[in-house]
Amino acid sequence: MSEKAFVMIKPDGVERGLIGEIVNRFEKKGLKLVRAELKSVDRAVAEAHYGHLRHKPFFEELVEYITSGPVFAMIIEGAGAVQNSRSLIGPTNPAEAPPGTIRGDFGLDVAANVIHGSDSVDNAKVEIERFFSKLDY
Numbered sequence: 001m002s003e004k005a006f007v008m009i010k011p012d013g014v015e016r017g018l019i020g021e022i023v024n025r026f027e028k029k030g031l032k033l034v035r036a037e038l039k040s041v042d043r044a045v046a047e048a049h050y051g052h053l054r055h056k057p058f059f060e061e062l063v064e065y066i067t068s069g070p071v072f073a074m075i076i077e078g079a080g081a082v083q084n085s086r087s088l089i090g091p092t093n094p095a096e097a098p099p100g101t102i103r104g105d106f107g108l109d110v111a112a113n114v115i116h117g118s119d120s121v122d123n124a125k126v127e128i129e130r131f132f133s134k135l136d137y
């Protein structure tokens with residue numbers, strides 16, 4: 001069944017010029033890019049996005065990182081878009097991510113791990129609404 005996923009290339013991925021390479025992987029997989037925007041994340045959006053991690057010792061560092069430069073926010077659509085996006089992205093820690101995944105191929109750091117993908121259809125909806133205004137999709 002066709003569904004929507006929220007995927008975001010984080011500031012390190014944008015800074016390193018990986019947007020084209022990453023979008024290419026989603027398109028080759030057969031997923032469709034239906035909306036994309038290079039944008040800054042303000043502190044309020046960052047704190048909401050990472051609200052589930054607010055008690056972690058690295059929370060402040062995480063908010064600083066995600067607000068440190070533009071991100072490339074995307075709505076990806078297709079069959080099983082959420083699970084398929086996460087398979088393309090790979091595990092959170094790039095050191096444990098297999099080669100062939102985006103984090104496995106392009107990351108080294110558990111914090112600055114290049115990309116985010118929503119972990120459920122429900123969270124994708126919340127994240128899309130957080131990052132894109134209703135008129136935009």
Ligand code: RTP
Nearest residue numbers: 058062091092110111112113115116117118119
């Ligand atoms: P994401 O939401 O970005 O796709 O990441 P995830 O589900 O794979 O992982 P989650 O546990 O939700 O962590 C969110 C982001 O926090 C940063 N992180 N830093 N310093 C650390 O030990 C640490 N652990 C996690 C990463 O940027 C991770 O993607």
